[in-house]
Amino acid sequence: MNTLINGLCLGGIYALIALGYTMVYGIAKMLNFAHGDIIMVGAYAIFSTMALMGHAVPAIVVAVVVCTLLGLLTERVAYRPLRGASPLAVLITAIGVSYLLQSIAQLIYGSKSRAVSLGNFGSVELFNVSISISSLITLGLCLIIMVALTLFIKKTKVGCAMLAVSEDRAAAQLMGINVNGIITLTFAIGSALAAFASTFYLMQIPSVTPTLGSMPGIKAFTAAVIGGIGSIPGAMIGGILLGVIEKLALSIPALAPYTTAIEFGLLIIILLVKPTGLLGKKRREKV
C-alpha cells in the first residue's frame, strides 16, 4: 500500500515533467531534451534561495521565475533559429543544451550533492498505513495542476490557438495566430511546470546534484511516449503508470537492480504494439 502511494507520488512528478515534454512536442514538434535539466536548475534555484532567505515559499517563487525565463531563453537562442531545419539537427541541439546546463551547474555548484530541506511535514495514519504529508501534498497539487492545465487548453482562447498550432502550423499562421508567440508560451508553461516538478522532487528526495534532471527527464519523456506524445491525459496516465511500476519494481528485491531496464523495456514494448502510445493519434505525412 505504501509502495503504491509512493509510486503514485513519483508518478505525479513524472506526469508533471511529461506534461512539459508532451506540450512542447505537440506544439513545437521537437523533443526538448533539456527539459529534465530545467528541473535541475529549478532545484538549484530553490537551494540558493533557501540558503539566502531560509524560507520555502519565496524559494519556490524564484524557482518558477528562473525556470520560466530559462525556458524562454533556450527557446529563443537555441531552438528558434533552427525552426524549419531537420528534426535531427534540432534534437542534437537540444542534447547540447542539456549538457550545457548540466556542466554550467557543475561549474557553479560542484558535483557534490547539496542538501535542501523544504521542511518536515510529518505523516498521518490513513487506513492503518502511515503516509507522509509531503506525499499527499505532491499528489494533490499534481492533480490540481493537471486539471488546471486541461481546462486552460480546452476553455481559453490561447489554449485553442495552441491546439490549432499543434494540428497545422501553417494553417494556424494563416488564421492569424502568432505561431512564434504560442510556441514561446508553450515553453514558458512547460518550464514553469518543471519548476513545480523540482519542488515536489525535493520534497521526496531532499538533495540536489547537477545530473538530478537527466534520469527523471528521460523517464518522464518515456512516460509521455507511453501515454502518447502530444496528449495531456496520456502524459498523466503514462507518468503515473511509470511511477507505480518503478516503485513496485524497487520493492521486489529480485527485480530491484533491473528497475530501469523494466521501465525502458515497457517503452519498447508499447512502441512496438502501439507506435503512437496509449492515447496518441496517428499522423500522416503529406505527400
Added chain:
Amino acid sequence: MNTQNKLPVEKKKIKAKYFINYVFVLALLIPFTVTGLSGSVKGSTSLLLTQIAYSMILAVSLNLVVGFLGELSLGHAGFMCVGAYIGGFFANYLHTIIDSKLIVLILSMLVGGIMAALFGLLIGLPTLRLKGDYLAIVTLAFGEIVRTVFMNQEIFGGAMGLSTQKYGKLLYIIALTVALVTVFVAQNLMRSKHGRAIQAIRDNEIAARAMGVNVTYYKLVVFVIAAFFAGIAGVIYAHNTTPVDYGFFSFNYSIEILVMVVLGGMGNISGSLIAATVLTFINVKLTTHLSGDFAALKFLIYALILILIVMWNNAPKLAVLRNRFNLRRLVDSMMKKIRKKHESAAQEPGSNVEWDRIPTKIPMDTILSTDITPDHSLDPEKPEKPEKGDKK
C-alpha cells in the same frame, strides 16, 4: 553521328578524397608499428593509441547511422558494452585453450562484434519503423537496459566489472588495423548502389520508397553494420581497460561519440577520423591535468560544439553566410577549375556508349514551332481561357 554527341569519357582518376582516409589511419599505424616492434613504445602511448583506434571505429560507425542514414542513435555505447562484456568474457575463456594472443584477440573481436550485431538486429527489426525522435529514445533506452543487465550478472564480474587480460602493444596494432578495415567498409559501402540508397533515405524517405528503395532493409543493414563495429570497439576497450567498467558505457559516452561525428561533419568519414583522434587526445591529456569539477569543462565544450556546429550547418537564416564560407564548395570550385584545364587538354575519343538515339539538346526550332496554344475555334461557347480559373 557528330562529334558533339560524344561525351568526354569519365577518366579513371585516382580519387585522393577516398585515399586520404586510409592515410589518416596509416599515419598512426605504420610509424607506431615499426617503433612498437622494435620495442620502444611507452605504455601510456600504447594505451592512447588504442583509445584513439576504438574512438575512430566508434565515430565512423556512428556516422553511418547519423550522417549517412540520418537517424539518431543514442545507444552506440550500448552496443559497445555488449561487445566489451561478451568479447572480454570469451577471450578469458579462449586463453585457457589457445596460446596465441593474436588469435584470441581476433576471435574475441569477431564474437563480440557478431553479438553486438545480433543485438542491433534484435533492437532494429522492430524499432526502425519508428520515426526520428522515437528511435533516438528507444536506442537510448536500449543502452541503459544493456548496461544494467550486464552490471547485474555475476559471471561478468557484477558491479566489480569484468577483469580481462592485457595485450600490450599488439593491441594497438590490431586496433588500428581494425580502424582501417572500418574505414574500408564504410567508404566502400557508401560509394555503391547501397550507399546511395541509404543517403536517399536520409534526404527524402518518401521519394526513396517511390524509387523502389527498400527502406526497412537498408536501415537495418546500416544499424547492424554500425552495431558490429561498435561491438568490436567494445572488445578492444575491454582488452585495454581492466576491469571492464560498466559505468563507462553510459549515455554520456554515446554523446561523446556523437560529438565526434558532429565535429567531424555528418556524412564525412575523414572528419570523423580527425575528430576522434583530436578529441581522444585532448580528453586523455585534459583528464590528467584537470580533476574534479573542472571535468565539467569538458562537457561544457562538448555542449558548445554540438550547439554551435549544428546551428551553423542547419539554421535557415545562416544559409547565406554558410554558402559564402563553405569550405567544401571552395575546394570543389578549385577542383573544377583544375579538372576543366585537364579535360580541355585531353579530349578522348572512343566512348563505348552509343549516342545516336539521343540528341544533345532538343533543338530550339522544334520548341518554337510547337503549337502551345490550344485550339478554341472548335468551341464557340467556351470562354477564352477556361483554365485560368484553376490557377492559384
Added chain:
Amino acid sequence: MSEYMLETRNLGISFGGLKAAQDVNLKIKKNALYGLIGPNGAGKTTVFNLLTGVYRPTTGTFFLDGVELTGKSAIEINKRGIARTFQNIRLFSNMSVIDNVLVGMGNQSKCNLFESIFRLPRYWKTEKELRAKARELLRVFDLDDERRTMASNLPYGKQRKLEIARALATNPKLLLLDEPAAGMNPQETAELMETIRFVRDNFDMTVLLIEHDMSLVSGICDELMVLNFGTMLAQGSVDEVLSNPEVIKAYLGDD
C-alpha cells in the same frame, strides 16, 4: 497482356468520412500521353498516391499492364513499373545530380552488399554500366554538365527535370508526373513539353500527368480525364473534354 497500360476499377479512398477519391475508372492505352485535370482539391494527387502505394485504396482495384497491383507497397509498385514525380519537389537534395539518377537505377543492378563492400568485379562492371546509362539519361534532360552539382543547388526548372529523369531511371512502364510545369516560365514549359513527348516516343513510355497549365495539357495530351470532388467528371479527347459544359462549370463555377 492487356490492351491498357493502366486500368483502374472503381478506385477510391476515404479519410474518415471524407471521400478524397471515389469510383475512379481510368483506362490508359499503351504508349499514350494522358492528362489528369481538375480544380484544386479535386483529388488528383490522391489518385497518384493510390497508384503508387503511398495510400492503400479503400475501394476498387487497379491493374498495370493486366497485372493487379492493388494494395502492394510503394516499393513493390515501383518494381512492377510505375514511377512518379512529386508536386512539391522531393529530390535527394544533399546528393549530386547523377547520384539522384543512380538511386533510381538501383533496381537494375544485381550487385549485392558483399560485392559492393569488397569491390568484386561485378561491382565495377555494374557501376560502369549504370553510370553510362545515367549520363545518357541526363543528357536527354540537358543535365549532364551539372551531374556533379548538388541537387539542391540546381535552379528550380532543372530540379523538376531531374525529378523526371530520376523517375525514368527506375525503368518504368508508366510514368506519373505531378504538375511537372508548376512554377516554370512559358519557355521552360515549352521545352518541358518537348522533353515529355520525346520521352514517350523514345523510351516507349506511357505517361499520365497532372497539370494546371492548359497550354501544356492541350498541347501534348492524347486524352484527358477530369476529376472534381474526388469523382470522375469526364474522360475523352482534349477537345471533347474541354468543351464539355460540366467541365467548364467545375472550373468556372455555376453561373
